[in-house]
Every structure is written in structure tokens, then in C-alpha cells.
Amino acid sequence: MRRISILLLFLVAFIMGIFIPSHSYAYIGSPPSTGGFFTEKNHPLPPEVKIKKAIVRYTFSEKKSIGEIQPTVTIRYLLVNQSKQAQNLDLTYLLYELTPEANKTAKKAHHELQNDVKLKLSLNEKPIDYQYLRYMNRGEWLVPKVKEEWLVEPIYHQPLAKLTSQSFDNTVGVKTKITLAAQQQAELTISYRDRGEFISQKVAQSIQSHLFLFPPNAFWDKPDLRLELVFKQPYFVHSNLPFTKQTPNHYGIQTQKIPSLWLFTIADGTSLPLATQLFQTNMVKEIMIYLFVMIIFLSFLFFALANLMRKKWLYLLPYLIPMIIAFILLPYPYLSPGGILFICLSLLLVAILHFIIYLLFRFIHKLRHKTS
Structure with a gap:
């Protein structure tokens, strides 16, 4: 499990590195x-x-x-x-x-x-x-x-x-x-x-x-x-x-x-993007970090509930989360190239979490079976 966790962290970091540019802010050069x-x-x-x-x-x-x-x-x-x-x-x-x-x-x-x-x-x-x-x-x-x-x-x-x-x-x-x-x-x-x-x-x-x-x-x-x-x-x-x-x-x-x-x-000053108001930041990099953390947390929660309640339809909900978040909170159009990339990377992240949760509960089930 430790190896899987380390692998997950590397994959998440890799996804972040691809999706989020290394420079935090938008300003390049000096104003006229x-x-x-x-x-x-x-x-x-x-x-x-x-x-x-x-x-x-x-x-x-x-x-x-x-x-x-x-x-x-x-x-x-x-x-x-x-x-x-x-x-x-x-x-x-x-x-x-x-x-x-x-x-x-x-x-x-x-x-x-x-x-x-x-x-x-x-x-x-x-x-x-x-x-x-x-x-x-x-x-x-x-x-x-x-x-x-x-x-x-x-x-x-x-x-x-x-x-x-x-x-x-x-x-x-x-x-x-x-x-x-x-x-x-x-x-x-x-x-x-x-x-x-x-x-x-x-x-x-x-x-x-x-x-x-x-x-x-x-x-x-x-x-x-x-x-x-x-x-x-x-x-x-x-x-x-x-x-x-x-x-x-x-x-x-x-x-x-x-x-x-x-x-x-x-x-x-007439209107602000919802994500800017929610996360109290105007920087896309920081907003993306918050969105990925939100996706990881909600996906983990629904996968855990699906395993505990043994409801198969709950397994589908985490795969809808990236699209819902992209539609509501993404700071640019969700059908834009950046929006589509965000959804694809988020779905990949959800799939990795799904696999890890599956292995985790399978390990717990075997452990309980041995002790019983």
C-alpha cells in the first residue's frame, strides 16, 4: 500500500506539472x-x-x-x-x-x-x-x-x-x-x-x-x-x-x-468568477490546486461510501464530479482546450483513486477474513 500511495503522489504531481505552468502569475515584462x-x-x-x-x-x-x-x-x-x-x-x-x-x-x-x-x-x-x-x-x-x-x-x-x-x-x-x-x-x-x-x-x-x-x-x-x-x-x-x-x-x-x-x-468590479470568490484568490494556479484537492476528497468519500454501502451506482458519482466542478467552478469555459484537458486529467485521477480504494478495501476484507 505504501508503494501505491507513493505512486499516486507522483502521478498527481505529474498531472499538476502538466496542467499548471511553472510560473505562478500572469505578468510578463513591464507595462508601457x-x-x-x-x-x-x-x-x-x-x-x-x-x-x-x-x-x-x-x-x-x-x-x-x-x-x-x-x-x-x-x-x-x-x-x-x-x-x-x-x-x-x-x-x-x-x-x-x-x-x-x-x-x-x-x-x-x-x-x-x-x-x-x-x-x-x-x-x-x-x-x-x-x-x-x-x-x-x-x-x-x-x-x-x-x-x-x-x-x-x-x-x-x-x-x-x-x-x-x-x-x-x-x-x-x-x-x-x-x-x-x-x-x-x-x-x-x-x-x-x-x-x-x-x-x-x-x-x-x-x-x-x-x-x-x-x-x-x-x-x-x-x-x-x-x-x-x-x-x-x-x-x-x-x-x-x-x-x-x-x-x-x-x-x-x-x-x-x-x-x-x-x-x-x-x-x-461588477462580477467575479465563482471560484475566485470561493477560494479568495485570482490566480488560476491556486484555483486549480483547490479544485484537484476537492475532486480527490469527494471521490475518496463516494468510493468509500460505495464500498461500505455496497451500492454500485455510487461508483459512478466520482466520475461525474470533474464535469460538475468544471461546469461550475472552472475559471474558463469547460469546453475550451484547457477545460477539456482539466476534465480528462481529473477523470484519470479519479480512476487511479478508484483502483487504490478497491485495493484498500480488498486488503481490509482479507485481513478481517484471516482474523475471523
């Missing part, structure tokens, strides 16, 4: 980066020009599913020229990488920026022109690193991945020129649609993440920063910066300390 005017290290902002105030707002106005919704990001910078002379500024704003087709020519890039990204820049509400920059070198730019503990799924606050470093090798952006008169205050406004990063593999409830970078502290003068999230429908939200829930669909952060970046994740 947007936000913050950055200047080259050799050409910083003039010390006389400072950012006095900034408002960053993500507006999720569309009622679409996670992965399809693209929020409108609106940033308002209040710039102050503290000198007695006019200042000419060359500023570069970071954006996520455009599609491969758009990157072929500057004309196609501008078309995508205007029609899909809907990028708009204005100074004191007057539109200003910009130039598209492709594949900026990370070594020439002041960019922060993402800490791995900041990337968290928003439902049960579980870590999504370990990020060794934030890659900006393919960072793109737009460059613009503005002039500030002596002692002038001007509001610089940037607006665009942010696609974020879609996380669907290995999580039961899909997740979307967004990353916003801030200008370095040296650019600010007694900073006043406000961050806002505005939703059309309920979402689960997790942010690396503490926020307050002002209304059910409106979150805000007010701070006088400038962070290096803002990373937040969202998930649909």
Missing part, C-alpha cells in the same frame, strides 16, 4: 510607460523654470471589458518662469510604443497619434505642435525603476510578478518647443488615450495596468500634485500610491511629495 516631461541628462530644464502644480486624471468613460478600454489621460502642468528673461524650452513627453505599422514612417506615426492615441498638446488652451520621437535611448533619459512589490492584482492584492528592471529601450515620445515670457505662469495640457497593459493569462479575472512617470524632483517648486481616477462603472483598484475613495467610481490622491512613478491595476 507614459507621463512626465523628461529632458536629456546633458540638457536639464533651466533652473529658473519650475513646475508649480500638476493634475493627472485617468478617465475611464467607456463601458468596455478589461483589455479593450482605453482611458483618456489628461495632465495639466502649471509652469512658472521665475527669471526676468524669456525662456525657450525643449520638452519631451514619454509615450508607449506605437504599432509596427505606425513606426514605419513619420507620417503614419502622426496619423496614429492623432486618430488612435488622440494626442493633444496645448499651452494656455492654445494647441501646440509636436515632433514624434522613435526608440529613444534609455541611457540618455532620466527614468525611474519599478519596484516589484508595486505590481499587485487589485482584487485580493496578490503579487503579479517579479520585475528585475523597467525596460525603456523601446520608449517613444513626442518633443515640443514652448516659450515662457519673463515671470510668466502658463498651463501646459497634454491629453491622450492610454492603452495600458492587458493581463489575462493565469488569472481568473483579467487585469489592466497603467504606469505614469513624473518629472524629477528638481523640476518642481513647492509642488502640489493631484492624481485622479474616474470610472464609468465599478472596478477593483490597486495603486502603489495611497488614494482615497471619494465616490464609488472616483479615486483621488493629493500630495506635496513627488513620487517617481504611479502604477495602478484595475479589474472589473
Whole structure:
């Protein structure tokens, strides 16, 4: 019996290893980066020009599913020229990488920026022109690193991945020129649609993440920063910066300390998969472990009852359990390739348990027969 038990454990481990990938979480790589005017290290902002105030707002106005919704990001910078002379500024704003087709020519890039990204820049509400920059070198730019503990799924606050470093090798952006008169205050406004990063593999409830970078502290003068999230429908939200829930669909952060970046994740808050609610986890790997344990326990129980009660029809029930569990609790369609694989492996596991229970009760019966 000990050999059979060891064999069963190896078979279960083998099944788990086939069915469940070795990586626990869905996040691969780093989210696209947007936000913050950055200047080259050799050409910083003039010390006389400072950012006095900034408002960053993500507006999720569309009622679409996670992965399809693209929020409108609106940033308002209040710039102050503290000198007695006019200042000419060359500023570069970071954006996520455009599609491969758009990157072929500057004309196609501008078309995508205007029609899909809907990028708009204005100074004191007057539109200003910009130039598209492709594949900026990370070594020439002041960019922060993402800490791995900041990337968290928003439902049960579980870590999504370990990020060794934030890659900006393919960072793109737009460059613009503005002039500030002596002692002038001007509001610089940037607006665009942010696609974020879609996380669907290995999580039961899909997740979307967004990353916003801030200008370095040296650019600010007694900073006043406000961050806002505005939703059309309920979402689960997790942010690396503490926020307050002002209304059910409106979150805000007010701070006088400038962070290096803002990373937040969202998930649909209108409904959750039953397995996610039952097991209090959004990770498919953990859900699968719970489901297999449930199948083993229930199958063992029904096989034991069938032997004790000598009811042959009870032997059929354990073979129905995987299909019932797949239909009710599986975090993806039970007729999908993954669902069919889950059912087949579960039936194999039930058959192995059936054989072990049969041998166990046969051994007990022989033992009783000898003692009697």
C-alpha cells in the first residue's frame, strides 16, 4: 500500500506539472510607460523654470471589458518662469510604443497619434505642435525603476510578478518647443488615450495596468500634485500610491511629495468568477490546486461510501464530479482546450483513486477474513 500511495503522489504531481505552468502569475515584462516631461541628462530644464502644480486624471468613460478600454489621460502642468528673461524650452513627453505599422514612417506615426492615441498638446488652451520621437535611448533619459512589490492584482492584492528592471529601450515620445515670457505662469495640457497593459493569462479575472512617470524632483517648486481616477462603472483598484475613495467610481490622491512613478491595476468590479470568490484568490494556479484537492476528497468519500454501502451506482458519482466542478467552478469555459484537458486529467485521477480504494478495501476484507 505504501508503494501505491507513493505512486499516486507522483502521478498527481505529474498531472499538476502538466496542467499548471511553472510560473505562478500572469505578468510578463513591464507595462508601457507614459507621463512626465523628461529632458536629456546633458540638457536639464533651466533652473529658473519650475513646475508649480500638476493634475493627472485617468478617465475611464467607456463601458468596455478589461483589455479593450482605453482611458483618456489628461495632465495639466502649471509652469512658472521665475527669471526676468524669456525662456525657450525643449520638452519631451514619454509615450508607449506605437504599432509596427505606425513606426514605419513619420507620417503614419502622426496619423496614429492623432486618430488612435488622440494626442493633444496645448499651452494656455492654445494647441501646440509636436515632433514624434522613435526608440529613444534609455541611457540618455532620466527614468525611474519599478519596484516589484508595486505590481499587485487589485482584487485580493496578490503579487503579479517579479520585475528585475523597467525596460525603456523601446520608449517613444513626442518633443515640443514652448516659450515662457519673463515671470510668466502658463498651463501646459497634454491629453491622450492610454492603452495600458492587458493581463489575462493565469488569472481568473483579467487585469489592466497603467504606469505614469513624473518629472524629477528638481523640476518642481513647492509642488502640489493631484492624481485622479474616474470610472464609468465599478472596478477593483490597486495603486502603489495611497488614494482615497471619494465616490464609488472616483479615486483621488493629493500630495506635496513627488513620487517617481504611479502604477495602478484595475479589474472589473461588477462580477467575479465563482471560484475566485470561493477560494479568495485570482490566480488560476491556486484555483486549480483547490479544485484537484476537492475532486480527490469527494471521490475518496463516494468510493468509500460505495464500498461500505455496497451500492454500485455510487461508483459512478466520482466520475461525474470533474464535469460538475468544471461546469461550475472552472475559471474558463469547460469546453475550451484547457477545460477539456482539466476534465480528462481529473477523470484519470479519479480512476487511479478508484483502483487504490478497491485495493484498500480488498486488503481490509482479507485481513478481517484471516482474523475471523
